[in-house]
Amino acid sequence: MPLSEQEQRLLDEMERNLYKHEADIVTTSSGPRTVNYTRVALGIALLAAGLAVVVVGVVVQIALVGVAGFGLAVAGAMLALTASRPAEPGEQEASSTPKGGAAPKARSRSSLMERLSEEWDKRQQQ
Structure with missing residues (x-):
């Protein structure tokens, strides 16, 4: 069933806005990050110890020991994978600042859904 003209226009507008704001979504989720290597090393050690406990649990045939090893x-793994965090403004490299030396413009903290909702409301009022 083909779309009506109004539905087609609305779909085209939604696609344009999606492409327009796609860069905003990508930049908010990426950027400079710092890694706590101590947490990574500790996480890897816990992962290895947990796998060793799982093997011991299988050898002695006690399910509770295996489950405890799996939990460990x-x-x-969670500790190692969550060891990075966004870099603080002072921790960023000098190459990330613009040539003029000015700091990048601060982005508003509103969520994507709030911004999309506001834009939708504006369009409906027009």
Whole structure:
């Protein structure tokens, strides 16, 4: 069933806005990050210890020991994978600042859904 003209226009407008704001979404989720290597090392050690406990649990045939080892391995993996955080403004490299030496413009903290909702309301009022 083909779309009506109004539906087609609305779909085209939504696609344009999606492409227009796609760069905003990507820049808010990426950027300079710092890694806490101590947490990564600790997480890897916990992961290895957890896997060793799982093997011990299988050898001694006690399911509770295996489950505990699995939990330890998952905790170690989570610790290692969450060891990075966004860099603070002072931690960024000098190459990330514009040539003029000015700091980048601060972005508003509103969520994507709030901005989309506001834009939708503006369009409906027009």
